[in-house]
Amino acid sequence: MNELLEFISNNxxxxxxxxxxxxxxxxxxxxxxxxxxxxxMSGANALSGVVIVGALLVMLQxxxxxxxxxxxxxxxxxxxxxxxxxGFAVTDRMLQMFxxxx
Amino acid sequence: MSITLSIIYLISTVTFVxxxxxxxxxxxxxxxxxxxxxxxxxxxIGTILIPEKLENDxxxxxxxxxxxxxxxxxxxxxxxxIGWLIAMKVEMTKMPELVSLFNGFGGASAMLIGLVEYGNxxxxxxxxxxxxxxxxxxxxxxxxxxxxxxxLNGSLNDIRLPKYNLIxxxxxxxxxxxxxxxxxxxxxxxxxxYGLLFASxxYGLLFVFPIGGADMPVVISLLNSLTGIAxxxxxxxxxxxxxxxxxxxxGSAGLILTFVMCxxxxxxxxxxxxxAFGGDSSDVGATATGKSGGSIKKTTAxxxxxxxxxxxxxxxVPGYGLAVAQAQHVIHELELLLTEKGVDVSYAIHPVxxxxxxxxxxxxxxxxxxxxxLIEMDDINPQFPNTDVVLVVGANDVVNPxxxxxxxxxxxxxxILDVENAxxxxxxxxxxxxxxxxxxxxxxxxxxxxxxxxxxxxxxxxLVSELKNM
Numbered sequence: 001m002n003e004l005l006e007f008i009s010n011n012x013x014x015x016x017x018x019x020x021x022x023x024x025x026x027x028x029x030x031x032x033x034x035x036x037x038x039x040x041m042s043g044a045n046a047l048s049g050v051v052i053v054g055a056l057l058v059m060l061q062x063x064x065x066x067x068x069x070x071x072x073x074x075x076x077x078x079x080x081x082x083x084x085x086x087g088f089a090v091t092d093r094m095l096q097m098f099x100x101x102x
Numbered sequence: 103m104s105i106t107l108s109i110i111y112l113i114s115t116v117t118f119v120x121x122x123x124x125x126x127x128x129x130x131x132x133x134x135x136x137x138x139x140x141x142x143x144x145x146x147i148g149t150i151l152i153p154e155k156l157e158n159d160x161x162x163x164x165x166x167x168x169x170x171x172x173x174x175x176x177x178x179x180x181x182x183x184i185g186w187l188i189a190m191k192v193e194m195t196k197m198p199e200l201v202s203l204f205n206g207f208g209g210a211s212a213m214l215i216g217l218v219e220y221g222n223x224x225x226x227x228x229x230x231x232x233x234x235x236x237x238x239x240x241x242x243x244x245x246x247x248x249x250x251x252x253x254l255n256g257s258l259n260d261i262r263l264p265k266y267n268l269i270x271x272x273x274x275x276x277x278x279x280x281x282x283x284x285x286x287x288x289x290x291x292x293x294x295x296y297g298l299l300f301a302s303x304x305y306g307l308l309f310v311f312p313i314g315g316a317d318m319p320v321v322i323s324l325l326n327s328l329t330g331i332a333x334x335x336x337x338x339x340x341x342x343x344x345x346x347x348x349x350x351x352x353g354s355a356g357l358i359l360t361f362v363m364c365x366x367x368x369x370x371x372x373x374x375x376x377x378a379f380g381g382d383s384s385d386v387g388a389t390a391t392g393k394s395g396g397s398i399k400k401t402t403a404x405x406x407x408x409x410x411x412x413x414x415x416x417x418x419v420p421g422y423g424l425a426v427a428q429a430q431h432v433i434h435e436l437e438l439l440l441t442e443k444g445v446d447v448s449y450a451i452h453p454v455x456x457x458x459x460x461x462x463x464x465x466x467x468x469x470x471x472x473x474x475x476l477i478e479m480d481d482i483n484p485q486f487p488n489t490d491v492v493l494v495v496g497a498n499d500v501v502n503p504x505x506x507x508x509x510x511x512x513x514x515x516x517x518i519l520d521v522e523n524a525x526x527x528x529x530x531x532x533x534x535x536x537x538x539x540x541x542x543x544x545x546x547x548x549x550x551x552x553x554x555x556x557x558x559x560x561x562x563x564x565l566v567s568e569l570k571n572m
Contacts, residue, residue: 022353033478040359075214
């Protein structure tokens with residue numbers, strides 16, 4: 001319990017950011033028309049690929065002789081960047097179709 | 103932390119917020135997507151060029167061996183190529199499963215990061231908890247998304263173990279207890295962590311398997327939200343702001359989107375997850391057929407063409423059947439032909455038409471249907487009484503009057519398109535099978551309804567050629 005309280009007081013800034021970010025996320029999405037739900041979901045999916053940054057950090061920090069860390073990191077980077085590139089590209093393709101006819 | 107990197111991350115975070123905001127309006131959506139993509143590229147480049155690590159709560163610069171850089175370059179190249187190719191090649195009808203697949207990859211990435219970092223953070227209970235949370239959430243998202251992917255492309259069926267809800271809940275509690283035990287134990291025990299990984303993967307499978315195919319969009323949105331949370335947790339682990347804020351944004355946005363989707367179907371999230379209706383069509387459908395009694399009226403393409411030709415107002419109700427048959431181009435041709443003949447044609451779009459909210463709009467936009475012709479449910483419903491012909495193509499549950507007048511129906515209370523108010527209704531379906539919700543539709547037995555059986559694409563093509571001859 002004490003450890004938890006200590007964690008909260010040490011990370012107060014973090015907790016503020018967390019809560020405010022949650023509210024922003026909710027407010028941004030709340031009033032989106034349903035026509036855009038699929039592209040939005042796809043776009044949000046691309047953003048969740050930000051996990052790639054963590055995968056990059058794993059590889060940057062790995063000892064060149066630590067094959068396990070390098071190997072797992074390699075796969076993590078590949079999967080993460082597929083999520084990012086594929087996600088943004090596919091969202092763009094979807095939105096391309098919403099262009100009005102001249 | 104290097105001030106340059108901090109600023110880069112700050113810019114990226116802001117682009118994510120602006121991007122999400124712009125994605126919410128049809129005119130700005132494309133720009134929004136590009137803005138977020140630029141932010142993401144910035145964050146990736148910044149991370150690589152200014153390598154840092156968290157050490158004793160302080161972020162310090164590190165020197166990265168050349169081997170690592172080469173490997174990173176290779177991984178980025180291979181992954182970008184794969185992602186790009188899949189994204190460009192896939193057909194628009196396959197959109198939902200693709201989002202699910204990409205999402206699974208993101209989850210797997212978080213899971214792998216957790217696995218690597220477990221050994222590096224022995225002794226710190228808070229760090230260990232973060233790592234373990236990343237592993238659990240990442241692997242549930244990974245295996246769950248793969249099941250959702252399989253279900254959407256039809257290679258997996260619903261599997262329901264007896265008492266699956268009980269089993270799943272017990273497994274989930276077990277998972278939490280197991281995780282707590284590992285944190286309490288401290289130490290570095292590879293066997294335990296692989297056990298936890300395995301259990302989480304199994305839970306992901308069991309979690310999604312019983313959920314009906316019609317509810318997959320809700321599940322994908324939920325899993326998408328979970329990937330965001332996994333990314334945020336990994337962000338805490340590295341003291342990395344862009345991961346933290348970006349992850350939380352996706353987490354909360356995904357969750358809200360999940361609720362919005364449930365809302366459109368008039369279901370609660372727990373009903374979707376634990377209710378599991380929507381797969382078992384065989385027996386439910388059979389009893390409902392008996393109840394509806396009545397007989398159906400079959401029609402032919404030429405009769406339907408005559409009906410459409412002399413109508414002054416026609417509303418088309420597209421459903422998933424249209425998407426499956428790839429009939430979005432033919433329907434547009436039909437629309438143009440009718441418009442040329444002076445018929446007022448519009449499309450009625452139910453919020454959950456297709457397999458994802460907005461999916462139908464994407465499909466119709468692909469075949470160049472005018473954005474203004476797509477009319478949302480609340481705006482089109484009052485227009486049905488003065489509509490001459492409604493053409494329902496491959497839609498079922500979204501036009502089922504049972505939602506209004508049968509309290510025992512599982513879809514009772516779901517907002518529907520009130521097509522039964524129109525003067526004539528033509529329903530194109532492949533067979534009399536029940537819809538995705540697994541219930542029979544009394545609309546088909548209505549005296550105003552005529553059934554045009556056949557695959558949407560061939561039936562519509564026939565309809566178009568009949569109309570051309572008139």
